[in-house]
Amino acid sequence: MKDLTVSAIDRQNILNNNQAVENIQKYLGIEGMLFNGEYKFTRHTIASFYQIDASTIDRYLASNEEELKHNGYTNLKGKSLKEFKEQFGWMLQEGAKAPQLGVFNFRAFLNLGMLLTESEKAKALRSAILDIVIDTLNQKMGGSTKYINQRDEDFLVSIAREPLYRKEFTQALNQYLAMGNYKYAVYTDAIYTAIFDGKAKEYKQTLQLSEAENPRDTMYAEIINLISSFEIGIADAMKNKSEQLGRKLMPVELDILIQDFASQRFWLPQITDARTKMASRDYAFRDIVHKRLEPYISSLSPNDYDRFLGDKSKSLIERVLENPALLDVFKRLKDR
Template identity: 55%
Template sequence: MKKDLTESTISRQNILNNQYALEKVELNLALGGTTWKDERIFTKTQVSSLLSVDERTIDRYIEQNNDELSSNGYKVIKGKELKKLKENFGNDMNVATKTTILGVFSFRAVLNISMLITESEKAKIIRSKILDIAIDAVAQKAGGQTKYINQRDEGYLPASYQEYSYRKEFTDALKHYLDMSDRYKYGIYTNKIYEMIFLENASEYKKILNLAEKEKVRDTMYSEVLKAIASFEHGLAQEMKTKSEELGRKLSQSELDSIIKNAASNPYMKPSIDDARVKMASRDLCFRDALHNKLEGYIQSVPQSDFDKFLGETSKSLEERLSDPETLDVLKRLKDR
């Protein structure tokens, strides 16, 4: 997975979607621009001067990356809006009075094109500063480290408790309905579930996230991943019970393996499994700088809503969650259901 900002759309968008990092970047870089309708804007002439490239280079990058730049704030203005802009800032922005159409960059779009242009030494410097600030911003918001950033989601504790309940249901089913030594069955079939949902066993997962031997894998999982595991465990427990009673005996390993394989290909499970893979692969690369090679095809840019979820006002550490009466009420309702 390429992480060079000039080559990776996902890496660029992960930074541009992080409004907490962008606030710090804007403060630190002080690129200038003109305030128009509550945002900083820059003309093509200003951007070419800022990056020390000619305007034809800017035009070429706009043409080659129009969709990406437009989604991040580049736009063309004309008519009444342009007339008003020229009346207020025409001289300051060096916009000729006869101009009938004008391309303008938002601050975010300026960062975007700085991540794209390879001919500019100034753009390279900006990219380096952006990366440093973005990494520091995430670490600072996450309380110094990101290994347990998943626990800052307000949905984590309910999902974790729910998964714990279904985990008990599944281990009870293994105990009562699988003809296999208790010494091995729990670890083996936990790994089989992991491999079906996110294509990795526990050891592979720990290595990717650099977890210590005693650190628990599930403590680092996102709520959506825990929900997918819980659904899988619940379904398997019910299937094992039904099949065992039907046969009048405990299941063999091959029979349980067949049930697991069928469950993994069940179209009802596919949306939650795909969602778990996308969330794990995308968020871990963005927040933890951890690449799940087997899930590389599922990596997407992380939406702004995820930055709000893990770094925003509603995000809290696990310690804060456990002292929150509302969260404790939710857990109590789950326990009493």
């Protein structure tokens, strides 16, 4: 089980998952004081709920100020404090005459609960939070997140174009490389290694894919697009080099060509972005760690959660029903 008290990435992933936060709030049944469209909680309310004293809250605010402020803790001052006191002054147990008042929104309330090690209630809450996050994901995905990538509206467009680019690459291998049929697997791996620092077999093992399952069916749209860019770029480079030499390339020459191609600096931001997206999304959605890409894991944004789990996300069949022209793509994916 993940230890939320020590992992800032795990805490942020939960807090950025709007559906999970909403379900947690329903489970707790805590509302607070509605101010400017958001429920607020004072330090006194927080201390009472977690059964801690104010000095403990102050200590966590001092040591985790940036994170708590990022997730909604704020100091009310001036006009906003005056308006807050006009609405809730009679309820305040603290800071009635102070020039500022620290308040938590619900996300910051949860954030503190994920950090607190002194509170038994916070410990119980962390356990409930992890269960609710898993339940939220299962409700949306029917218990399996293997193909959560296909809920993205960009996936079908990317996977529809992918065979065309793939064909250019395999044709180039056939026409311009002096090597047997083994070359298709070898140089697919060479591209995967350039982008992900790992071979296709490693990727399949990490995602526990069967031999018959195509890794690209589980990849996010941006990853598929980058692989396609590499394949057509390398296909063109092979053609040019072969024509320049007046013969087919030897494997060692293609190895050098791919190394030179991948090391061009304009690929660096795209490769870094692809590694970060794959490592972070698979960690958050599939609870999978790509060992070679572990340094790239970061928390997902709320937009990522909305993209794959929110109202805009849809199953593959739903998207095909909306766009019958993509039926052939759907059949191809299902036949793999």
